[in-house]
Amino acid sequence: MIETNIDIVKKGLGKRYRAEKRFRIYGVCAIAASLIFLAFLFISIGTNGYTAFQQTFIRLSIYFDPEILGDTTHRESLASANFPAIVKQSLLKMFPEVQSRGEKKQLTSLISSGASYYIRDMFVEDPNLIGNTVQVWIPADDDVDMLIKGHTERGVEEAERRLNNKQLGWIEKLERDGNIEKRFNTIFFTAGDSREPELAGIxxxxxxxxxxxxxxxxxxxxxxxxxxxxxxxxxxxxxxxxxxxxxxxxxxxxxxxxxxxxxxxxxxxxxxxxxxxxxxxxxxxxxxxxxxxxxxxxxxxxxxxxxxxxxxxxxxxxxxxxxxxxxxxxxxxxxxxxxxxxxxxxxxxxxxxxxxxxxxxxxxxxxxxxxxxxxxxxxxxxxxxxxxxxxxxxxxxxxxxxxxxxxxxxxxxxxxxxxxxxxx
Amino acid sequence: MKGKKIFAGLGVAAALTFGAITFNSNAIADSARDYISVVGSSTVYPFATVVAEQFGKTAGFKTPKIESTGTGGGMKLFCSGVGVQHPDIANASRRMKKSECEMCDKNGVKDILEVKIGYDGIVLGASKKSSAMNITRKELFLALAANVPEASGAESLVPNPYKTWKDINPALPANKIEVLGPPPTSGTRDAFVELVMEKGGAEFGWIKALEKSDKKEDKDKFKSICHTIREDGAYIEAGENDNLIVQKLDANPKAFGIFGFSFLDQNGDKIQGTPVEGVVPTFEAIADGKYSVSRPLYFYVKKAHVDVIPGMKEFLKEFASEKAWGEDGYLSEKGLIPMPDDERKSFTKDVQTLKNLSCGDL
Missing domain, CATH: 1.10.3720.10 (MetI-like)
Incomplete structure (x- = not known):
């Protein structure tokens, strides 16, 4: 039998189709691989980062005590007014059993060190607050924030935790009373950098x-x-x-x-x-x-x-x-x-x-x-x-x-x- | 027509920007800087930034700007001259070198104040999941040096043959030697080499003799023995990011990592410090000098700028105050190990009197 051109074509046809099919599979694999990498990147960033859009806040009733604040009529004296003492006072009022100096320090460390500036800015905006009591949600310290979000374990031994048993007890009391909650983190979108994670913004x-x-x-x-x-x-x-x-x-x-x-x-x-x-x-x-x-x-x-x-x-x-x-x-x-x-x-x-x-x-x-x-x-x-x-x-x-x-x-x-x- | 308008608009924009830039930079050259500029060590950075932030919020001055350039890079910038375009303060995770002081002097930076701020421990950390392993500096030297003395006791070097910790000391577990640490550009690496590798090497009499020798070639040989870290995979350079090392240790309980104490302090639920020479790296052990692997941290102030840049005196006062660097100060909460009382007092006095550093003392 004489081999015609069409026979040659037909003989090779299956091979050519297979080659094309293989090439398509390679292409699909390449795209799938890059999509998997991309998905992996997004998922790992997303799961790590989405909690940062929320921030733990603690509710305090702040009493703007005229005796502690002293002269608040001038801007200069406002800067040095004792706002940290006001925050401390309202915290101690919530936990009257805290007496010793060491315990007081541990208690105030639950609140962000930026709390007093927060209160100061509030006061500068509205000086009529003096002598009044206001309910304020104040950012919690980053250690508390991490605990509430579940990024640090509560179960491990006391020595290995950033927060000790007493502090955990206080946090649990705050949780029971509904005085601690996660809210949308506006600080993250409005503030500059800070060394305190709870005060740092983009x-x-x-x-x-x-x-x-x-x-x-x-x-x-x-x-x-x-x-x-x-x-x-x-x-x-x-x-x-x-x-x-x-x-x-x-x-x-x-x-x-x-x-x-x-x-x-x-x-x-x-x-x-x-x-x-x-x-x-x-x-x-x-x-x-x-x-x-x-x-x-x-x-x-x-x-x-x-x-x-x-x-x-x-x-x-x-x-x-x-x-x-x-x-x-x-x-x-x-x-x-x-x-x-x-x-x-x-x-x-x-x-x-x-x-x-x-x-x-x-x-x-x-x-x-x-x-x-x-x-x-x-x-x-x-x-x-x-x-x-x-x-x-x-x-x-x-x-x-x-x-x-x-x-x-x-x-x-x-x-x-x-x-x-x-x-x- | 549209295209022409767009193009004309763009031309005008470019011209305006150029004009603005030349105008701006002239204006800046004339006016003084109204914020403090700090450069230097990435180890001091986490502490200096806390002070800067505190200062910016309470003192009524602008918040100082702090660059993390590394100690050497910071010194170079700091010593490049006097004037507002040069930084006011340089942070350092080691003492200023004589050569750096001379470079400062040559560029007109003659009056420098030296302040020690506290100590930083270098920790060999491991995952909490592993059992603690007591180790000595000599064992660490044998585990990590590129060339080690022959096991027979002969005074010659062989390429490091040790694969597991057990090979070095039968009391140690039979785990593969795996240590994650910083690259050579890091100050932490410099300090680790100086405090662990040099001391560990010097436990061998003949290597110690090289160090003590007066001949320069012997000293160089000592350095090359102790400073060369093995490159066969037992020491893994993990980059400058200590957080990464912490995460890798958590994933691999058999590995060890080298990083600053503040990372151990912050990650106590995942990482434990390995006892070196029988001493566990705790805040107290580093503070009273029992833990051997710790180094002092410094900053250097350009005295010519103290009266020029607003807030310099107040910033120094804030840094050298008990509420910052004291026993219970906010810097200790960030992991800085405070100096003993008398040392703190002496440096507070130096800050008040702006004591001059002379290159001869270095």
């Missing part, structure tokens, strides 16, 4: 990141787009532009710590800008994101079909009119996508910030571009390195906040692309 780091990103966006986007347009549409192709192109591609792959060192040498040492300022952080991030934006913008310009350019030039448009009236509007969605992805990378960066002093403990929330500030990923790093158990959940919660920002930015990039994208 807002300081978030505003630091915000100021840094504003500087980065305002500088890197215009410069990046201008550079891309010139290189793509106006510059002649010669050795110089080749060298520039190679350099830009190289810069995009440079490790970020190098930009930090550059920032230290140029912005801090040469120009004498302040350490730890979002302004300098933004400048360093600009250097880092510029190559990314230039490359993305050039790709976007390249994807605009030559027919558009030729048609514009054909009806008498100048080179510049052709670019700004016809090519740029079509390329802009792609450029924006590149910019947002570059910004998202900058948002998650810590290494360059280390060199310019933004890896720091900063309590006051920054209010401008030159105030000392830190950034979200730095805050995560600092909390992860803190010994207190309470910071464990705070770390995961901060990661969730950062991820939310990143997802929002990437989603924005996708939406912009979908909305303005034109297909030919």
């Amino acid at each position: 807002w300081g780091a978030a505003s630091g990141s915000f100021f840094t990103m504003i500087v980065t966006l305002l500088l890197s986007f215009p410069i990046g787009v201008a550079a891309a347009i010139y290189l793509e549409e106006f510059a002649k192709k010669n050795r110089w532009t080749d060298i520039i192109e190679v350099n830009i591609n190289n810069l995009a792959a440079v490790p970020s710590i190098v930009f930090g060192l550059l920032g230290l040498a140029v912005f801090l040492n040469f120009f004498g800008m302040p350490r730890s300022a979002p302004l300098v952080g933004g400048l360093v991030m600009t250097l880092m994101t510029l190559p990314v934006i230039i490359i993305a913008s050039r790709a976007a310009l390249k994807s605009v079909p030559p027919s558009i350019r030729e048609a514009a030039l054909g009806v008498g448009a100048s080179q510049m009119q052709m670019v700004f009236h016809h090519v740029l509007p079509l390329a802009l969605p792609g450029m924006l996508t590149g910019a947002i992805i570059g910004m998202a990378r900058a948002l998650g960066e810590t290494a360059p910030l280390l060199m310019i002093g933004m890896v720091a403990f900063i309590v006051d929330v920054p209010s401008g571009f030159t105030d000392p500030a830190t950034a979200l990923p730095v805050q995560i790093f600092l909390w992860a390195d803190s010994p207190e158990r309470g910071f464990l959940e705070k770390t995961s919660a901060a990661i969730m906040v950062l991820l939310t920002f990143l997802i929002a930015m990437n989603a924005l990039a996708v939406i912009l692309r979908k909305k303005f994208e034109k297909r030919w």
Whole structure:
């Protein structure tokens, strides 16, 4: 029998189908594996961190005793007024059996050391409280918080616990009377950093990141787009532009710590800008994101079909009119996508910030571009390195906040692309 | 047309930002800094930050900014000059080196105040699930050095042959040697090498003779014997993050971890401290010097800045107050081991009189 072409094809057909099937299975496996990793990441962060959005509070009836507070008419004397004594007094009233000095100290350690500032701020807002008794929910100490949330065991021996048997007894009494409960943790979203887990918040780091990103966006986007347009549409192709192109591609792959060192040498040492300022952080991030934006913008310009350019030039448009009236509007969605992805990378960066002093403990929330500030990923790093158990959940919660920002930015990039994208 | 407008807008934005930056940085160079800037050791960081926070909330000044740069990096920044762009205080988990003091001097930082704040114990921790194992510094040296003296007693080195603790001392369990510890960049590692490995090595007469020898090459040899940690997997570099070590110990009861006392203090329900030379690392044992593996912590103040930066004197006073570094102070709650009474008094006096540190004393 003579073997015809169709026979050869038929013989190999089964093998080819099998190969295709195998390839599809590999693909599904690859996607499944990455989804499992992603799910694992989200679940472990989520289960560790969701408890941080709640905080244990203890209800106290605070009596603003005029005798203890003394003169409260002036701002200066208010700062030194004895608010800690007021908190202590109301606690002791709840547990009249506590007498000795040591026991009193153990009792007051159930309440956050920030409680007196809390009460002070309340009083500053409403000075008429003097002489009155108010029911206030006060944040509990982080050891109590961890116990209530079940992150520390109640069953282990007394010596190994942060809270002793007496303190446990008091907490159980508070629980029976309904004077202790978990509430939504507003402190976490409104406060700056603190060394007390119950007083630490993400807002300081978030505003630091915000100021840094504003500087980065305002500088890197215009410069990046201008550079891309010139290189793509106006510059002649010669050795110089080749060298520039190679350099830009190289810069995009440079490790970020190098930009930090550059920032230290140029912005801090040469120009004498302040350490730890979002302004300098933004400048360093600009250097880092510029190559990314230039490359993305050039790709976007390249994807605009030559027919558009030729048609514009054909009806008498100048080179510049052709670019700004016809090519740029079509390329802009792609450029924006590149910019947002570059910004998202900058948002998650810590290494360059280390060199310019933004890896720091900063309590006051920054209010401008030159105030000392830190950034979200730095805050995560600092909390992860803190010994207190309470910071464990705070770390995961901060990661969730950062991820939310990143997802929002990437989603924005996708939406912009979908909305303005034109297909030919 | 739209594209042109967008582009013009972006151009204006870039120009404005550039303008703002040049204007801003000029303005900053002229005006003084109104907050204290602290740099230095990551070991002192958890204590300095507590004081800073307390100070910011009560004293009516801005909260000091504290950077965790490591002791060496902090010294470099601190010694780079006098002026508001340079930090005011450097934290250190060891004493300032003579070379650092000379560098300070060369850059015009001539008057420095040295303050010891307390002690930090270095702990060999293990999971609560394991039974405690009493260990000596000599055994630790034999377990972790890259090259150890021959078991026969000859004065020569062999690559570390010990696989289990039992190989070193028959009284110890037959568990694989597994120690999680900090990388060489860490101050905790420096202190561990100095307090455990050097002392452990010096238990061998001929190694001790090298240390005491006047010849530089002998001293170098001593250092290379005691400072080189084995790299065959028995010592696992676990990064600078002590929390990670604590979690890994909890998962692997046979492993040990090296970290600061404050982590043991905070995780007493999961981790136990291994007794070294028969002494369990407790607050009391470190405070009265019975536990041998502890180190002093310091900070250094640039005296030229004391009257320039607002709040410097008050901050020093807060740090050197009984309610901060005293026996029952809030720093002891964070795991700092207070100095004995007379030592505290002497340093409080140094702070009040702003005593000068001379490089010759180091």
